[in-house]
Amino acid sequence: MDKVGVITSFIHNIVLLNIPLLYGTVGEIVVEKSGSLNLGVEGTMAVGAIFGYICGCYANSMIVGILTAFIAGALFGLLFAALTVSLQANQNITGLTLTTFGLGIYFFVGNGLRASGNWPTITESLKEGFSDISIPLLSDIPIIGSGFFSHNVLVYLGIAIAIFMWWYLKHTKFGLRLRAIGENPAAADSVGINVKRSKYFHICLGCGIMGIGGYYMGLNMSGSFNSSCWINGYGWIAVALVIFANWNPSIAIIGTFVFGFFNTLRVSGSSLALAFPDFLGWLADVPTQLYQALPFIITAIVLVVTSIKNKRGRSGLPAALGLNYFREER
Amino acid sequence: MRFHIVKRDNGPFWQRCCYYVVAVIAALAVGAIILASIGVNPFDYYSKMFTMGTVGNKIAYKTFMNYLKEFVPLVLTAVALSLAFKMRFWNIGGEGQFIMGAIASAWVAFQFGAYLPMAVTLIFMCIAAMLAAGIYGLIAGVLKVKFGTNETLMTLMLNYVALYVLYFIGETKADWNFFLQADSARPVFESFASVAQFPSFSLGGKFELNVTVILTVIIGVLIFFYLKYTKQGYEIGVVGDSANTAKYAGMKVNKIVLRTVFLSAALIGLASAFKVGTSGVLSTSVTNDVGWTGIIVAWLAKLSTPMIFIVSMLICVLQHGSTVAAVSFSQVDSSFANMLQGVILFLVLVADFFVRFRIVRVKKGGND
Amino acid sequence: MAEQYAIEMRNITKTFGSVVANRGIDLAVKQGEILALLGENGSGKTTLMNMLSGIYKPDSGSIFIDGKEVSIDSPEDSKKYGIGMVHQHFKLVEVFSAADNIWMGQDKTGPILKKNRFKYVEDIARKFGFDIDPRKKVYNMAVSEKQTLEIIKVLSYGAKTIILDEPTSVLTVQEIEKLFGVLRRMKEEGHAIIIITHKLNEVMDISDRVAILRKGEYITTVNTSETNEQELTEWMVGRKIDLNIDRPIVEKTRPLLEVRDLVIRNDEGSVAIDNVNFYIRGGEILGVAGIAGCGQKELCEAIAGLRPIEKGQMIHKGDNIVGLSPKAILEKGISMSFIPEDRLGMGLAPSMSITENMLLKNYRDGKGPLVDRKRGRADAEQVIKELEVVTPSSETPVRRLSGGNVQKVLLGREIKAGPNVIVTAYPVRGLDINSSYAIYNILNKQKLAGVGVLFVGEDLDVMMALCDKIMVLCHGKVMGVVHAHKTTKEELGLMMTGVLDLSEKHEDKPAGIAKDSLFESKDGEEA
Incomplete structure (x- = not known):
């Protein structure tokens, strides 16, 4: 047995399987930083996935797929923003409905196309586009090299987006203004920041990023459509990961790998146990459901610990999260 | 020309009703456009869906019995959630509480089903489910x-923890795991003994009414009564309306919150006991998403108990009807119901806005 | 007059529902002058200024900037026109540094945050004569630092007109001196400054001209050098108006509620009520006058058991009530109907019906788990009939009633409980004349029945006509208790603003302590 190969492929899988989480998380961080709690990540990713995949296949182009997924997600964001920012609707309800609605569209379109025999199979050029690109030198590092540095283009894009959004939030004035809105919209408003416009823009942007994450999952499934959704709960893990990452996109990268580590153990734990019976043999006895539940358990603990400490300035939780802003409120 | 939003008081009752009716009709119209665009006659489809295919059908009674099986857990869950929502406690943990209740009642069914008389077994199942779900819900309440x-x-996270506990039980073959069939090589849930299943009564003809339906209606009436006429129900209303007022009136707000959260979660547990007690078997998709749909139902019904019954009936017609209609209209997937449900809720939220706010035109100042 | 004003407001009217906050107001400020905007609480000063800062839109009237008519639709517009407002409740992002709070509204700087912004902000601050730590987070700042930051903020945006909403209420004497130095310097640099205040000494000290509002209406604008405190007070509070409110003379009982050396802290942790002594007898109405935020709210909450007491004693008919729960205090018959600014925030459940609100304090009565709704409805019907509440039915949500009717429902419920002490705060705020008189009649009836009433009010005319005695608070301290029929508005006004202190003016007994106090007979059976 190729023990090194097992480790390498384990590392490779951590990245490959879990990057959609990063998209979902970074997108949700952008949305939540504007003070909006969008519980519709799952549905938003689902519409991004289905429309991105279909349009990508018909146009036979990866770029078209990515753009369509982004636009589909952003349109969902627009719906959320119109309802919560302009029409002052309850954010929890709107978000949950967005999930129901999004999954409804996903299956309606997907099953509809399959029933009529029009479901597109994945094209060669998409397969090509989703294949691994090795980074020279780095990918030659033994063991971890090809695990970390030989991936498809969407992996690199996802990490680039996360780093960019971290920089954007922390080091640009737009990010500063966005954070101000999430913390205290009245204060932001009073210095002449256009609160509504910024909220609309960032909700759409964040939801668009989620959409790309959905597209990724569709490609990773090679477009095989069955009764369980491609997104498969990743949207909800993303909501959890936002808390774990303390609303920081760069920690979200680490968080993705931490959550992804457990997620991958579920898939590859048994092969690790087989390769290293002495050290890791016990892995075979751990129920896979524990790995699946761990992200949520960890997040619940993080949630409780932060609420006990509740130290100002430390938590990235936007103070006005979940509250709608109405300027003339007396 | 600029517009300006002003808060307003609720208009008269009929006016609000009008807004909501218009919203629902508009949503159906949106659905009709979607149907027409894929070449389906919306009238044919809607008539099939809303009648659930019962017209001219010899086994219509079966459709109706199946319909009620979906209706009971949904309406009970929505009623339960409305208790917490009335208090502005955002219990979105219905899924998790439902699962915990289902596991607990299945545990009772397997452990005592063989020894105890039916009534006792069923009561034990209900109590176990209510305790398990109630305590599970209380976790988030205490932390809050x-x-x-x-x-x-918090409740969102706990949903998934519960879900994977259920998966663990449902997917692990082991000697201790009495939830699964012992003689099957693959993990398959064991069915309950017949004494652990809620009985049905024939009402003449072939239609059989399950006791859980009757119990659900009774519980609905009781909760309506509880909220409206009891001291505890009164307290829930005041705490939800204004926590400051409640303190001012000498109420112990924290105690009321915990009590209500427990009751809300326990009722969801009862819904799950009804569910597994009628289907006679556990399943990894035991919740049928009632924890989520229940939230939408409670909200659509504006947390009023009678309205929750009506909205649940309609949502179940949507869901069940779309499954039935999918048989005759192969190009329309049953997920059409979820889409339609989403559109309805969005448009009701829009209607809400017009109930709460008024848009006035602002005269542009200046000489331009 | 061909004079060019920096800002001119003409005939501005703003209403909130049925309440008129501003009616036909004219206001003008020149460059290089400090205009004081003077008025009592609720006279509409802040509302008027919020129309300049873009928070509210006027219903009618026009605004001119440098002689040109403009429309201010948002804070963005306001900033564009060079108006900066330092709000009474600071609009700062707590988790940001000082520099970032300023930086977020800067339009001219580049899109990328660089380390040099701290230096930039520090330099700007220094240019305006301030010394701040640009890296300090707002949540670590003292109140005066936050205010300084707010001022630097608006200055750095190039504000030519600066509005300060009660800037001195949170500052110490030294800090006020410093602030005034800053304002004078800004004036010399050609800024137009509007300062909202109700402290006369400060008006005299700092302003060039004074504009006075009263009850939402414009009274006048005068040059500060040509006026004096007496005259301003008279404009602010108005001439004594004979309101024709009855003041029945009632046989008074021994003290019902006595308060000794009371110290209470507010939510921010500073002392709100500072060593206060007073007592209420049955059959009298004790008025509490004072500028808003002088501890009235905290005092009412403490009496009702809703706010912990730092120090001091409260006895009711000789029994200690310090530390009792709200419920236990209710059972003693101290009924408090306390209406804060947000009328429906406390005391009533707004979306519940009149019937249900009637039950708020007695729903626990009676055995069994059920609420006695019949009784609630009977009470509701009776209150509606006796107090002439205008409502479609007893099942109408309270939220839908007009202000006066809400007030009647609240008072009606309190009176039904048969209390012997009523604490009521601003019971006629926002009500029209007729509703107000109805409320006064209700209170007088209670007085006749031997109830002791603590009336926290804001309209001095009303208090002088209705109350038997008036206690004046200033910054949590009692400035004195005067007989309502002997005092003058000027005297009250001067006490409220802290100019006059009569608390030591008692010849024969210590202030606020009854001759026949029940404190001494604590162990005695009956009073």
């Missing part, structure tokens, strides 16, 4: 009261 932990996110 003690540390101010966000209950929305």
Whole structure:
């Protein structure tokens, strides 16, 4: 047995399987930083996935797929923003409905196309586009090299987006203004920041990023459509990961790998146990459901610990999260 | 020309009704456009869906019995959630509480089903489910009261923890695991003994009414009564309306919150006991998403118990009807119901806005 | 007059529902002058200024900037026109540094945050004569630092007109001196400054001209050098108007509620009520006058058991009530109907019906788990009939009633409980004349029945006509208790603003302590 190969492929899988989480998380961080709690990540990713995949296949182009997924997600964001920012609707309800609605569209379109025999199979050029690109030198590092540095283009894009959004939030004035809105919209408003416009823009942007994450999952499934959704709960893990990452996109990268580590153990734990019976043999006895539940358990603990400490300035939780802003409120 | 939004008081009842009726009709119209665009006659489809295919059908009674099986857990869950929502406690943990209740009642069914008489077994199943779900719900309640932990996110996390506990039980073959069939090589849930299943009565003809339906209606009436006429129900209303007023009136707000959260979660547990007690078997998709749909139902019904019954009936017609209609209209997937449900809720939220706010035109100042 | 004003407001009217906050107001400020905007609480000063800062839109009237008519639709517009407002409740992002709070509204700087912004902000601050730590987070700042930051903020945006909403209420004497130095310097640099205040000494000290509002209406604008405190007070509070409110003379009982050396802290942790002594007898109405935020709210909450007491004693008919729960205090018959600014925030459940609100304090009565709704409805019907509440039915949500009717429902419920002490705060705020008189009649009836009433009010005319005695608070301290029929508005006004202190003016007994106090007979059976 190729023990090194097992480790390498384990590392490779951590990245490959879990990057959609990063998209979902970074997108949700952008949305939540504007003070909006969008519980519709799952549905938003689902519409991004289905429309991105279909349009990508018909146009036979990866770029078209990515753009369509982004636009589909952003349109969902627009719906959320119109309802919560302009029409002052309850954010929890709107978000949950967005999930129901999004999954409804996903299956309606997907099953509809399959029933009529029009479901597109994945094209060669998409397969090509989703294949691994090795980074020279780095990918030659033994063991971890090809695990970390030989991936498809969407992996690199996802990490680039996360780093960019971290920089954007922390080091640009737009990010500063966005954070101000999430913390205290009245204060932001009073210095002449256009609160509504910024909220609309960032909700759409964040939801668009989620959409790309959905597209990724569709490609990773090679477009095989069955009764369980491609997104498969990743949207909800993303909501959890936002808390774990303390609303920081760069920690979200680490968080993705931490959550992804457990997620991958579920898939590859048994092969690790087989390769290293002495050290890791016990892995075979751990129920896979524990790995699946761990992200949520960890997040619940993080949630409780932060609420006990509740130290100002430390938590990235936007103070006005979940509250709608109405300027003339007396 | 600029517009300006002004808060307003609720208009008269009929006016609000009008807004909501218009919203629902508009949503159906949106659905009709979607149907027409894929070449389906919306009238044919809607008539099939809303009648659930019962017209001219010899086994219509079966459709109706199946319909009620979906209706009971949904309406009970929505009623339960409305208790917490009335208090502005965002219990979105219905899924998790439902699962915990289902596991607990299945445990009773397997452990005592063989020894105890039916009535006792069933009562034990209900109590176990209510306790398990109630305590599970209480976790988020205690954390909220003690540390101010966000209950929305907390209950959300607990949903998934519960889900994977259920998966663990459902997918693990082991000697201790009495939930699964012992003689099957693959993990398959064992069915309950017949004494652990809620009985049905024939009402003449072939239609059989399950006791859980009757019990659900009774519970609905009781909760309506509880909220409206009891001291505890009164307290829930005041705490939800204004926590300051409640304190001012000498109420112990934290105690009321915990009590209500427990009751809300326990009722969801009861819904799950009804569910597994009628289907006679556990399943990894035991919740049928009632924890989520229940939230939408409760909200659509504006947390009023009678309205929750009506909205649940309609949502179940949507869901069940679309499954039935999918048989005759192969190009329309049953997920059309979820889409339609989403559109309805969005448009009702829009209607809400017009109930709460008024748009006035602002005269542009200046000489331009 | 061909004079060019920096800002001119003409005939501005703003209403909130049925309440008129501003009616036909004219206001003008020149460059290089400090205009004081003077008025009592609720006279509409802040509302008027919020129309300049873009928070509210006027219903009618026009605004001119440098002689040109403009429309201010948002804070963005306001900033564009060079108006900066330092709000009474600071609009700062707590988790940001000082520099970032300023930086977020800067339009001219580049899109990328660089380390040099701290230096930039520090330099700007220094240019305006301030010394701040640009890296300090707002949540670590003292109140005066936050205010300084707010001022630097608006200055750095190039504000030519600066509005300060009660800037001195949170500052110490030294800090006020410093602030005034800053304002004078800004004036010399050609800024137009509007300062909202109700402290006369400060008006005299700092302003060039004074504009006075009263009850939402414009009274006058005068040059500060040509006026004096007496005259301003008279404009602010108005001439004594004979309101024709009855003041029945009632046989008074021994003290019902006595308060000794009371110290209470507010939510921010500073002392709100500072060593206060007073007592209420049955059959009298004790008025509490004072500028808003002088501890009235905290005092009412403490009496009702809703706010912990730092120090001091409260006895009711000789029994200690310090530390009792709200419920236990209710059972003693101390009924408090306390209406804060947000009328429906406390005391009533707004979306519940009149019937249900009637039950708020007695729903626990009676055995069994059920609420006695019949009784609630009977009470509701009776209150509606006796107090002439205008409502479609007893099942109408309270939220839908008009202000006066809400007030009647609240008072009606309190009176039904048969209390012997009523604490009521601003019971006629926002009500029209007729509703107000109805409320006065209700209170007088209670007085006739031997109830002791603590009336926290804001309209001095009303208090002088209605109350038997008036206690004046200033910054949590009692400035004195005067007989309502002997005092003058000027005297009250001067006490409220802290100019006059009569608390030591008692020849024969210590202030606020009854001759026949029940404190001494604590162990005695009956009073």
